[in-house]
Amino acid sequence: MSDASGPAPSMRSPVEGYTVKVPGFEGPLDLLVTLAHQGKIDLAQVPLAELTAEFLEKTKRSMDLNEATEALWMLAVLVEMKAKLLLPKPPAPEPLPETGGSDLVEKLEDQLGEYRAFKEAADALKALEEFQRRVFVRTPQAEPAELLLEGLSVDDLFKAFQTVLARVRKERAAEVADEPVRVADRKAAILDALRGAPGGVEFSALFPPRVTAVFVVVTFLALLDLIKDRAIRVQQASPLAPIFVMLAG
Amino acid sequence: MSHEPPVVEPVESPEDAAIVRLAAEIESLLFVADRPIPLERLAEATTATVPAARDALEHLRRRLAGGGLLLQAVAGGYQLATRPEHADLVRRFLQREHGESLSKGALETLAIIAYRQPATRGDIEAIRGTKSDWHIERLLERQLIREVGRRQTVGRPILFGTTELFLRYFGLNDLSELPAMGERGVQALLDVTRPE
Numbered sequence: 143m144s145d146a147s148g149p150a151p152s153m154r155s156p157v158e159g160y161t162v163k164v165p166g167f168e169g170p171l172d173l174l175v176t177l178a179h180q181g182k183i184d185l186a187q188v189p190l191a192e193l194t195a196e197f198l199e200k201t202k203r204s205m206d207l208n209e210a211t212e213a214l215w216m217l218a219v220l221v222e223m224k225a226k227l228l229l230p231k232p233p234a235p236e237p238l239p240e241t242g243g244s245d246l247v248e249k250l251e252d253q254l255g256e257y258r259a260f261k262e263a264a265d266a267l268k269a270l271e272e273f274q275r276r277v278f279v280r281t282p283q284a285e286p287a288e289l290l291l292e293g294l295s296v297d298d299l300f301k302a303f304q305t306v307l308a309r310v311r312k313e314r315a316a317e318v319a320d321e322p323v324r325v326a327d328r329k330a331a332i333l334d335a336l337r338g339a340p341g342g343v344e345f346s347a348l349f350p351p352r353v354t355a356v357f358v359v360v361t362f363l364a365l366l367d368l369i370k371d372r373a374i375r376v377q378q379a380s381p382l383a384p385i386f387v388m389l390a391g
Numbered sequence: 392m393s394h395e396p397p398v399v400e401p402v403e404s405p406e407d408a409a410i411v412r413l414a415a416e417i418e419s420l421l422f423v424a425d426r427p428i429p430l431e432r433l434a435e436a437t438t439a440t441v442p443a444a445r446d447a448l449e450h451l452r453r454r455l456a457g458g459g460l461l462l463q464a465v466a467g468g469y470q471l472a473t474r475p476e477h478a479d480l481v482r483r484f485l486q487r488e489h490g491e492s493l494s495k496g497a498l499e500t501l502a503i504i505a506y507r508q509p510a511t512r513g514d515i516e517a518i519r520g521t522k523s524d525w526h527i528e529r530l531l532e533r534q535l536i537r538e539v540g541r542r543q544t545v546g547r548p549i550l551f552g553t554t555e556l557f558l559r560y561f562g563l564n565d566l567s568e569l570p571a572m573g574e575r576g577v578q579a580l581l582d583v584t585r586p587e
Binding site: 159170172175176179180208209211212215219253256257259260261262263264265266267268270271272273274275276277278279280370 | 422423424425461463470471472473474475478481482485490491492493494495496498499501502503505506517518519520521522525532560561562563569570572
């Protein structure tokens with residue numbers, strides 16, 4: 143009998159994540175954030191506009207939802223840090239007399255050492271996770287409950303959203319929203335609409351004509367939030383059929 | 392022709408026979424259980440003493456060697472699980488997707504919460520040097536961490552701790568089984584989790 147155990151499953155580097163290349167740095171975005179925070183990279187020299195443009199370009203081509211959302215969050219952190227860097231600073235407070243320079247260096251080194259220790263602990267947890275993910279028990283454990291998506295994936299939903307967004311951009315409605323659109327309001331509006339339609343509402347009908355792109359994005363976020371809360375279910379009878387949204391339960 | 396693994400010692404004394412029987416009973420219970428069952432609960436269900444149940448579990452663990460199942464001590468209880476060597480086979484059979492594994496940032500955030508618990512956002516930020524809100528939200532969503540209270544300082548920040556699901560997710564029996572910090576701990580762990 144030949145060796146029954148197959149090759150190890152190919153893993154898409156989950157540890158590396160989203161990588162970037164800018165002058166003076168090439169590697170995981172996560173590391174760039176850390177280095178910038180530690181002052182080892184001068185954010186003033188990092189073209190964030192290029193990074194965000196590249197991100198948009200990459201997510202247009204293909205996208206891993208988990209990786210993309212994490213990268214988006216890290217880019218936002220970088221933008222916030224750079225904005226703080228560029229804004230004029232308030233006058234520095236009087237240095238505390240008891241904090242000498244060497245103390246500060248020591249404190250920084252302590253902090254870095256501590257971080258390194260936790261990075262190793264994270265690696266240890268990773269090894270445990272990988273082992274435990276390869277054993278199965280009677281009922282699925284350690285997995286979030288299923289979302290109420292029937293006949294389609296989150297990716298399919300996202301593609302439908304992109305279609306609506308493209309439609310809205312073509313309509314060229316008012317470019318600037320008169321009033322702010324809030325996720326909470328859109329959630330309430332969607333629930334209202336669904337309460338009046340026991341058979342469900344077609345996905346595209348949630349986005350009336352001549353609305354702004356912001357309205358579409360916020361409405362989609364509200365929809366995702368409701369799906370996450372399992373307040374609504376989404377169905378698609380066949381791959382090309384219209385997508386329907388209805389109240390859960 | 393015998394498929395019995397050689398590690399099982401021949402049964403002779405009546406005490407041994409009782410352990411073998413008890414191990415079989417416990418095996419049946421673990422087979423139908425949908426969560427890890429504590430030792431005391433197994434003893435109670437089989438009307439055995441706790442030490443006898445412990446011996447029976449040890450017998451069961453050795454008897455399972457060479458089979459398709461593992462006996463795991465997880466989250467304060469025992470469970471039967473398929474062997475890691477069969478992971479791809481079982482996954483294909485169940486048509487189950489590879490679930491999302493935790494990202495590096497999420498694992499770091501979780502490590503700080505696990506070892507320092509209870510910990511606040513500020514505690515985590517001070518160590519990681521970056522904001523970790525995004526990771527904290529994801530970890531809450533996956534129910535690997537939960538709010539355990541508030542620190543009685545300015546702003547009363549939320550304190551986070553790990554959940555029972557955290558123990559199950561990482562196959563830990565309790566928090567004392569968290570790998571020791573530092574390289575030695577990691578190496579010891581890699582030795583343990585390497586397939587037999």
